[in-house]
Amino acid sequence: MNNTSAQDNLWSKPLLEEATFSFSQDGNSLYHKDAAEFLEIRAVADLGIDRQENCFYILKTECWSIESAEDLQELFNRIHKTLFPKIKK
Numbered sequence: 001m002n003n004t005s006a007q008d009n010l011w012s013k014p015l016l017e018e019a020t021f022s023f024s025q026d027g028n029s030l031y032h033k034d035a036a037e038f039l040e041i042r043a044v045a046d047l048g049i050d051r052q053e054n055c056f057y058i059l060k061t062e063c064w065s066i067e068s069a070e071d072l073q074e075l076f077n078r079i080h081k082t083l084f085p086k087i088k089k
Contacts, residue, residue, distance in 0.1 A: 015050040019043045021079050028065035039064040041075065043083060053084065 020042050027035045042058040049055050057076070066072050080087075 015048050016083075017048040017050075018045070018055075019049065019079075019083060021075075021082075023064075023075060025064075027063075037061070037063050037065060039075075041079060043079060049083060053087070055083065 040060040
């Protein structure tokens, strides 16, 4: 009989502590016409992403243009699907 719990299995494999996602896009037409824009989003959890199955986000950029909140939400949805493929949002 195997007395291994799901929690024991979680701790026996490598755990994802945090993740960094880097995005780029063409510069906007007002300020950075010839330059690309870059956005870094770090996904972090106090006890590690796999342990909490949740995270918060840290954004880092010098210039990133969006036209609507939906543009940014699409990025977060993409990250969420990558980190938590079994959880529907």
